[in-house]
Amino acid sequence: LWRRRAIAKLWEERRHMGRTPMFKFTSPGYENVDFVFKNESASRTGSLKHRYSWALIMWAIVDGKIGENTTVYEASSGNTAASEAYMCRLIGVKFIAIVPNSIEQVKVEHIQSYGGDIIKTDLGDRLIRAKQEAIRNNGFFMNQFANSDKAEEYHESGNYPLESVNLMHEVLAQIREDLNQTIEEPNYFVHSAGTGGTISSIGRYVKKYGLRTEVVLADTQFSVYYDYVMNGRFTNESGRDVWVIPGMAGIGFGVMGPVKHGVTSSLLRAVIDRAIKIPDIASTAAMAVLKRLGINGGTSTGANFIAALHLAATHDKASLFNNNSQRLIIATILGDTGDYYESSYYNRTWISENFNVHGGLAVYDCWIKVYR
Template sequence: LSLSLSLPSAHSGINTPLSWFRLFSEMSSLLLLSLLVPLAFAAPVPNVTDEVLSKEEREWRLNAIQKLWNERHTMNHTPLVRVEVNGTPMVEYFIKNETASASGTLKHRFVWALILWAVTEGKIKANTSVFDSTSGNTGASEAYMCRLIGVNYTAVVADNLEEEKVKQITQFGGKIMKVPVQLRNYMAEKEAEKTGGFFINQFGNANGAEEFHESGDYMMESTNVFHEIVEDLRTKYNLSYPEYFIHSAGTGGTISSVGKYITRYNLPTKVVLADSQFSLFYDYVLSNKYSNLSTGDVGRPNWTAPGVAGIGYGYNPDPIIFKNSTSLLRTVIDEVARMPDMASIAAMRSLRSLGIDAGASTALNFLVALFKGIELNPQSEKIRMVIIMGDPGKFYQSTYLNDDWVENGSPKDLGGLKTLKCWQKKIDDAINFGINFITTNPTSCDI
């Protein structure tokens, strides 16, 4: 590129300040152009767009999400069953039977949401191996959903986990790693780090994964369990909202998602947390206790076996920290209630007399509902309470429903069979005659 410029002469008639200013401007422009033109020819033009995901990654994610939505359509609504309790004729009890799900427990819908969240956010990809700490039910559902989308899954479980629950996990293709119960979370995280996998952490991530929005009749229906409860009460029983929703907390995800749903849509239902005897959740929800205390710290009580399988807080040595060690959101819970562990075990047997073969957490939920019904004792208008049947009694044939285990296993320190039978008599009387099983001579069963 050649540049030429003629300077004004003294005889040109343009030897003025303005002409010299114009000359300076032209020279500056030409100089800048001489510098930029070579750069323009040498510099490559960048792509206007670039793909963030490869074609294969994008196709895998689309297929995985479609498989999950197909599963949601298959899930449909689990049954909502009315239970007749003669002792409280003005209270209607409904049980949402989540054992009818494909993986057999309440955790099926929760894990569906958890896996969908992880795939959507790119935490699970085609070659990701998933790890989690579990008491069994979440593990079975995680194994099911991971197999559905084609990724490997390992459940890190307590070394004394019921064999029935181990089989439930392995039948869906899950692998088992047994460790001391207090090390479950730690080992799940470490194994994921060591292998380049993903620790899905149901306790910390349930809050972000659980659905709490209304979907109406949109084809991609909300998985929120209270959405289904409201729909089924309306369409199958011609009833409005229940006065109480009563549920226990393991991860805290289910009861918190229900609480957020009820709060968001300003519904006239109270949310009650049902907690086990030695769990820390009761005081955490009530007054935010134990959010800065680890196991062994002064002021934090020790966990006492047997507990209620899959719920409560105590085995985890860490403080109770929202979005970290729990997804239980205190601010959407209206009431808290606590029941003796032996009463919950006894209630499993009492429920069988009503035709309900349920696990210990369901029995705990029912106990709190029964107590509330007797305590409120409505006279003029019926009230409704809804609980969830989280897992079946068959998972506990070797433990809670086994007399030898109750007498000689961990429940022996709470009174064994003698205490269990005492509680069962009290609960049966409450079911049949409306007698308050807690306030009537409460020390007779050595609580």
């Protein structure tokens, strides 16, 4: 009876989710390129993790992982924890987030606003600590890093009169409803990866339906995902020794051991076509430039935009798959609001102190001039 009621509440939430908005942006010098941003910060919990957490919680309930008295544990940088806390409160179970010591206070407060409790630990110890806490307290460790593929089927709604919440599905639907858009598929879909769940779900969708969109990973400077995707490396060795702080909060992979799909990561290299390595300080500068242009995004948005600019600059226009149009469409994600990073990646004092090893404000300001 409890499970039936919990699932009904999740379907009611699904009805209210709808689509997140999408907007086009044209950058100076790239007048023939549409940068299409899917604004996931407009979701109920403020990030792209809302739809993802809905699917994870639905999977865990259906498969009997979560019951009426279960405490759910999750390892997170903040956004997934907030969305899962929301879903757990919705179905009436306790939620505890294991987060890095470096987490922004605003993210802590966001998680707590949905009834979640917080345990802080070292960045690289989150998976171990979450598993330990779940075992010790007879709870359930959701493990978003391992289980995103388990939730994949729950993007679809089956007999329910609701469309898929797969992000690529929504992007295609919204592009095709744009009367001013003559191309029905993006040439590229660009996104960064933390767990790898979102970009893998996009890649699976593209491959499943035979789309011509190229799926491109925007990887952070000291993350091992680039080498994993392009060369199959770091499956048996950790990237801890090559990781340099502060990194880009919530994205990249390095300190939590080897990249093992279904264990420590959900990134499926088979559905990613290309990866681009992005300097962290360049991504940080891109956040500031975008904000001045009215796009208030977080760390992943900065990295995504740099990768998108690179693709626009290097794309062979003769290879456009729609010969009736000279426009290039590069779709990407505004993953969360920049409000979470006012004390960090938008703060010049913080940048000076934390990116000193990367050249500090001199290099940061240089990147901003390049963008302008």
